Amino acid sequence: MNDILNFEISEILVAFILLIAFLLFVLMKIVKKYFVERQFSYRHQQYYSLLEIVIWIIFTIWALKTILEESIYYTVIVIVIFLSLAIWITWFVVKDFIAGLVFKFNDNYQKGQFIEVNDIKGYIEEMNYLTLDLISETGETIKIPYSKIQGNIHKKSILDKSTIQYKFELQIPKNYSFEKAKGEIKKAILLTPGVDLKKEPIIKIIKIDESFQIIEIVAFILNNKTIDLLLSNIESIEKNTLLLNK
DSSP, X not given: OHHHXXXXXXXXXXXXXXXXXXXXHHHXXXXXXXXXXXXXXXXXXXXXXXHHHHHHHHXXXXXXXXXXXXXXXXXXXXXXXXXXXXXXXXXXXXXHHHHHHHHHHHSOOOTTOEEEETTEEEEEEEEOXXXXXXXXXXXXXXXXXXXXXXXXXXXXXXXXXXXXXXXXXXXXXXXXXXXXHHHHHHHHHHTSTTBOTTSOOEEEEEEEOSSEEEEEEEEEESSTTHHHHHHHHHHTTHHHHOOBOO
């Protein structure tokens, strides 16, 4: 028992590990600031944050192994770390899942509906198990955990059952201004008879290759007869913008 309770820890070894931890912290901050934030989108930067967590977990286990060696405390602490992580991850998932169920059954939310949660607003793209995906007016996809919605004031537009979502794609030259193209597409859609004017079309870039930008458009129409007229209006500006995806 005394062997378990009494063990020596090298102060030099602890100082060495703390130095490595400090250097590792600085290195990850430099990589994040001067590489990750400049080279990757915000969505991919989140994967780097996850990588940082994994690195720190591995480092912590190595540090404990190095300091405590074969002590029983090493096994106990590692078990506590993994149990804490398991509980934290489970709670993180469960709370968003339950909040999602409450959100979906609390009111009749529909895809394409405009919703505003505090200062975040956009059109509902998907209602996933853990997050509500919105498309902002700038075409960005915003993922909101359901737990962040519950308890906050949020408002939505009325989406009539008669409203139809019509989705199609266009391509424009890579060097053509997306904002200009978006403005012309939006104008062409809203000037089309039979379009629901209460709901702005959703326009976003879904792919960029060597020559073109592929744009996804969701228009809200009142009947299927509007489709031909809608495409006709889009086609009318093809000569100047090359917006129609053939």
